Amino acid sequence: MLLLALSMTAASFGSLAQSSLGTSITEQPRPGLPQARWTYVDIIDSFSQNQVAKFSYNISNYSVNFNWTTNEGATGGCHIYYDVNKDASTNFDDQTAKRRYNNTRDILLNLKQGDRLFIQSAFSTNSAPCEVTVDHKIGL
Numbered sequence: 001m002l003l004l005a006l007s008m009t010a011a012s013f014g015s016l017a018q019s020s021l022g023t024s025i026t027e028q029p030r031p032g033l034p035q036a037r038w039t040y041v042d043i044i045d046s047f048s049q050n051q052v053a054k055f056s057y058n059i060s061n062y063s064v065n066f067n068w069t070t071n072e073g074a075t076g077g078c079h080i081y082y083d084v085n086k087d088a089s090t091n092f093d094d095q096t097a098k099r100r101y102n103n104t105r106d107i108l109l110n111l112k113q114g115d116r117l118f119i120q121s122a123f124s125t126n127s128a129p130c131e132v133t134v135d136h137k138i139g140l
Helices: 002-019 092-109
Strands: 021-030 033-045 054-060 063-069 075-081 115-122 131-136
Touching (some): 063 092, 092 131
């Protein structure tokens, strides 16, 4: 019973921590390649939340889907897919896809205030493949 109570308390604390996060999202064409975009998602406190910006992601069945609205109201999105049937493959592209999925999943599951996501994707469609990296600011 005590273990159940502690588990529920930890789950509630995690939810509260996540609900206090906000976003500020900017986007620009990739220099030299205007068909591609660079999107910056700054994870900030909820008090600094841009009123227009929205960011969501879904992790399911070895894929990660992103959707966002920038501070200026532009919408975007992209996805990362990993074919689990190729888990034992030694093919470079398959191994890269596996690392991209695993790294992105870990980044998203550990987001905190001060993180900045950098998403590279195409302007042409909001379901194009993408790359995601994270920066973290430490300091006052």
